[in-house]
Amino acid sequence: MAQVFYDKTTVQVEYDGVSETLLASNCTINYNNSLQPLYVLGNKGSLGHVPAGPRVGDISFDFLTSITGEVHGYPGNVINYLASGIKHSIGSTGSGVLVKCAGISGWGFLNSYAFNAQSNAVSTSSASFGFFGGFDNPAGLTLPLSGRITGSDVEAGSSTSTVATGVAHGRYTTLSSLYTTITDTANAAQEVGELFAADYSISFAHNPIYMLGQETPLLTLYTNATESINAVEDVYNSGLSYTGNETDYPLILESVDLNSLTDMRVTMVSGVQVGASVSVGLDDIARSQKTLTAAY
């Protein structure tokens, strides 16, 4: 049987009529049952294994933060679109997303999404989905995961070498909404932080509801989401608010050639600062890190 090399495997996400191939650098798929050994009184050893829960799967992958795609008019990649859509949704029932990699696919729910921005570096993102099964349409999937390792010929891209303008980069990404400003009004002095790096992450709570008589869930409820941003700067604000100052933090990720038509936007709505730390080590400056969080 032939091994499948990485150039024949892609990570694809399909949702609401949109199918996007992500620039993934790795992908891990796990599938587990809940078999437990059976021990009874008066008997040495196990009398076999019994299932104590349903089968569940998960997939996680890292990918380059691509920003040139468009999903229903929103620039960016499909994961960013999904995350924004779920966190602002008012419904409770999750509808699931088809995720495929190397011939294995499942209908899953977004558990987490994150991306980073650093100076002079390509921005990378990560995402993870949970698979519970139970869907009949359209993919006909009833089990959490299905398929076997198969490679597929990837659609050829540009034949000439190009600069990766479709990927977010720290060269022109300023994230100025995250700058910490401390002000001394008495002396009309102000200090504005220089931002060295920032991480964004959001996690979603999905709750599959199981019922008697079948292994797969009856439905999956989306309950809440928690969003977090960590920003590393050189200014420390020790005046951490006790009650919190709710602020919107728009993040705009630019590509490496500062084309204003290609940027990806994420906004943390009503975020509050919950942490501020400073660290310094040998041969480095003192760096501060603040943590912002929002809940949906």
Add this chain to the structure above:
Amino acid sequence: MLGRIRREAESIAVNGSGIQGVQSISAQYDSVGGSPLRNLGINEIRYAPEGPQTASLGLDTLLTHTLVSGGAGYTSFDLMQNFTGDVPFSGIIDYGTEKLYFTQAYLETYSISCSIGEIPQSSTTSVIFGDLGTGLFDSWAPFAQPPAALNVTSYSSMGVNLDEFSTNRMTSFSVDIATPRVPIYTLGLGAPTEVIAGTPIEVNVNFSIDIDDYEIKNMRFVPEQTVFRDTTITLKKNNSDVELLRYSFDNMLLTSESFQAGADSSAATNFNLRSFILR
């Protein structure tokens, strides 16, 4: 016709001052966008810069050139020694009819060395955090003419104050100064917003001597018999008492000694003194 550029058409000026006695110049950069982005199912080649872009500059000169006394706020008569602090320099390398410009260069290592019968040499390496290339980046002061008079110093006009050298003949020495740099990069900019001069600065002075009564120390002398020395090396203008350069370091720690003897050579010793300077 294919031409050549030889030394007559090559020169370097730093901060507007031309440098004499140049033995070699090297300037190099490796593009940080040289490796393509890779992903699962890769179907095209795309490049993006990964990491900050820097260049390196190497400069070897004879210690024949000295600055005019008190010129431009410098503290040392050797131009490059003035950049061991936290001040950057810019410059132009002329070759033929072309000019190679560089900005925001920071000295990383500075060393001088001298052996019997030679003119002392200076060797520096620098990191360029700004720009390097043939484009015109900024307005420049015109290339200054080097001073007409060369100040040549030689081995015979050198003084070292270590006691050992009254009975043991010094054959060569070297002084190496390493100045660590910490560049600070922020989002949205390619060049660092600041380059911090690291501390402490490490200084190594190495001597080679033909020994007569020099005593190699016991290698287990730490801590009771740790040896600290003050060292001063003075370079004077040839056949003159005019002092051109003085290197003076206090409380240098003896860090290594070696002994060589051969059938066709004199017994010799190398020993190294090291000190650290806090900024």
Add this chain to the structure above:
Amino acid sequence: MLYSASNAKLKIDDHEIMASTAQLSLNASMEPAYVAGARHSDVFKASNGIGGQLSFNYYLTGTDYFKSFITGQGETKDDGGEIIPNPISGNFGGLNFDSGYLTSYTVNFPPNSPAVASASVSFFDELKGTFVSESVAPADPIDVLNFSNAVISSSFEEDVVDNFIEGAFNYSSDVTPAYLIGETKPSRVSFGVKSVSMNFEVDNPTGNLPVSGSSAQVEVALKRFNNVGIPMENWTLRSGPTNDNYSPFVSTSTTGDVSATWNGSSSSEYGIADSTPFIANENEIFNISFSLNLIAGNAPSLQLINQVGAVKKGWSTVQSVSHGSNSFNVTVSPTSTSTIIGTGNYAAFQIWNNSASQWSLTDLNVVRTSTQPSELFTCSGVMQSRNIASAVGDYIKQTINIKQNNSEVKRVFVAHYRNTQGDEGNINVEILA
């Protein structure tokens, strides 16, 4: 000395119980005896008999032997109208009692979980016997029923229930000892109120709970998993001069391979071999496949029969076997009206010839493709209570409780017969309800 939990079996009426936990407790009712003029007492007197209780959790693997005590204790009367107590005996590693009565029985129904029952048995005497540690070799794997394969049937007078999330079946009974003068161990017990109820977490929250009552019936059927392979090992040559006419007969493989040559002299001399037995419930469907190499003579026949008992009855139609690959779907169904298969009983395949034949069978594979319930929990009564709960981050949970309205056991007898020849007479045979 300390003993391991694997050194003591739990048995009820000599049936080994697949228990995960067991607890035996004995309580004496000792009271200090105070006399007039004395502030303190160092004398204790018994104020009541010994009270003992055995509580245990065990896995349901098929028809639950223990559940039969719900309707089997304190219900039936003898000819004189006296309640037949039908006590339970218990044995834990040699410590035993012989007059136990089921006081509670609970089965929780969580989704995707193995079926575990909890039971409590009360007894009114000390434990007899001596604890003896027993070391046995590891037993064969067992199949535990799982609620992911349960079928829920329901009928509600007013509610609409689409889905059952989880639930529980509960039984409890009052058992009070009756002591005669001079007895320390009761000679009889009285059975008090018996309660059977089920509660379920369901969807479609509603506030219906009429004061006059709303009827509800729920049945939870536990089935084995579909499409599970049955391990087949040796075939056994049946004994007796009319049955053992295979020679040579070879079946030593642990995979169900068998070869036989008929050596009888007339068609009344059969060669019959029985396969490894397995539990088969009526109306279940098994798929049997194998390769037959018919070397000479006639192909054998194949049929499902009862494993227990000397008299064999057909539990499926007879299959005709041919040379090469064979695959049949066999439905467990009696071939005559006098045959009762029921649930939880062992079946086996019989393969036979009564004429010249030489064959070998390999690649035997038996799969239970369609299961029938191995155990049923039913509750027919009225809606007793309704509970609706909502918490942040969770779904709205509605729990209903159904109380069984009549737990009386009815006994059905055949009292009179008349056959096709016109014979008739009186009999008194109890038939299963």
